[in-house]
Amino acid sequence: MRALVLGAKSAIAQAIVERLDGYDFALAARDSEELAPFAADLRLKRSCAVELIEFDALDTDALERFPHKVHDQCGPFDLVVLVFGYLGDQRAAERDTTAMARSLNVNFTGAAIALSHLANYLEESGKAGGIIGICSVAGDRGRQSNYLYGAAKGGLAIFLQGLRNRLASTPVHVLTVKPGFVDTPMTQDLDGLFLVASPAKVADDIVRAYKKKKDVLYTPFFWRWIMLIIKLVPERVFKKLKL
């Protein structure tokens, strides 16, 4: 079994990798050579095969060939874990086309195109496998503080929902993950975070949910109920809230 991890530099990705027993890994990221220490550590401790592969979600032209590139350079794979994301600065992006496009293209366009081709690869291989896609609770309802990121991640969640429906009759399982706030480099300079979870806790939940073939995971679990309440607030009221 080999897992392809997209965005392997993220703290959540690395925590997931540490918990996926029995797998070999293809770790994909921009400037992937920076993952050499992480890969060396994995090989020493787990005696598994680990390859690094260059991946850029913004390079949409290369995404179609990407599954075959991974197959050729690292070997066949049966699990795709998509973790990459780009938070950006919401207020700045509102007036900056480049920043806006970057958020939408990384979090939705690049992710969706990459997953489409990877899903085709997995389906054609005919083997049991899966896709784990990391979205966000921010995608459940648009809020002024991060609706650009939220819209893209929400779009990705709907994309994964469709993919799950399409692949339901195949041995490829699709898990949508919606984490709350996680203590990672992405959030390290943000203020006003609450109920912050560790990458280890989130990764524990994700690996367990994948093994149990869950469809949608909120992690930590209470975010399911928090988001339920947030979604139930009437728009008339919600639009006036400072969230």
Next chain:
Amino acid sequence: MAKKTTTSGWGLYPRVDASVRRAHYRRDLRTDDETSVLPQGSCRSYGDACLHDHVVSTLPLKHLLDFDPEQGLLRAEAGVTIEDLIRFAVPRGFFPPVTPGTKFPTLGGCIAADVHGKNHHADGSIAGFVEDLEMVLADGSQVHCSRHRLPDLFWATLGGMGLTGFVYAATLRLKKISSAYIQQRSIKTANFAETCRIFAETQQQCTYSVAWIDSLKKGRQLGRGLILLGEHAPADQIKKKELFPLHAGSRLDVPFFFPDFALNTWSMRAFNTLYYHHQWSHSSTTTIHYNPYFYPLDMVHRWNRIYGRKGFLQYQVVVPFADGEEIMADVLGRIVHRGIPSLLTVLKTLGPANEGLLSFPIAGYTLALDIPFRNTDIMPFLRELNKSIVDAKGRVYLAKDAILEKEDFAAMYPKLEEFKRVKRLYDPEHRFRSRQSDRLGIT
């Protein structure tokens, strides 16, 4: 701009609000974001050696990079802890060649303090096992140093309290072990003279040795305690299922700060008397796992809260063997006279010094104890003690220190000028500094 966090060493005194930048990759080891920085690991040094307004945490640099099982050479990033190292090494039949009394410090921290263990009299400090350091200097350049390559930088960095540059990775020569167990011989001593005499008699033959001292006994019983000698147990003497089992996580926790009155001379006296007398015979031998032997206090998570919210000072000094016995007896006597409730008071002999410019160990007796920080009148007392240590040509351990004065420090560390010269060479603008280096006049 990184957020401000309250940071402190293990003694919880002093506390400093600092911006903490976490280093995930080698490129994050930079000094140009702030005017000056301090590399920081697990903050297991006790005083202000690990504190500064801007720190770069090396904790995310926790990867093992290479291992040669033939030579026992392990190359690892600076944020790898002794515990990480043990988890990797023990199942493969290896052990850290030198380990402090807790397994939570990082490799970088152990290098910065040139740590010693219970085997210092036999094996020296960790410097003797560091084959190579990969550093990032103040100007951003990446260099290797060792006893052969840039030896000035190497000997300023081992024991240099993080003031010469960032250690990105180190290559450490591990020790081959025959099992995860230690054969411990425990000898009960009646007073300080006997403790020293048994140390002298056993030095030659034992790998590990340390004495627990009953720090509340005065007069003729001053310095009574238990000398704990240890050897790695040979495989054929282990009657267990597994030869190399790892330790379990700690289950006990101190979930809140103890009130000041919890630890007083009465409760400590009860504890010490029980501990001293739990061994009935003069000498007893047992086989125990490495975890309780080397890391008894690690069993209790956050044990530093036991001394209360104000924290505590840890006082560790060494004095040369010549007259060392009388001087240590005098120092211990003055401490006991004050009735300081120290949870753990430890005496040990150290072997010869190395070339480290600020390395602590010199041949002699070293005494370590905790001093709860309850009122400031302890300060003049300790400064008075320091004067005696200076007179005895002894020194205070920087990894434990929070109160030493500049002049005493300069008198204790005769290679200080040489250290300053090397620091100027590699860090002319003092990009690396700490609360301690400012206090001691190094920066």
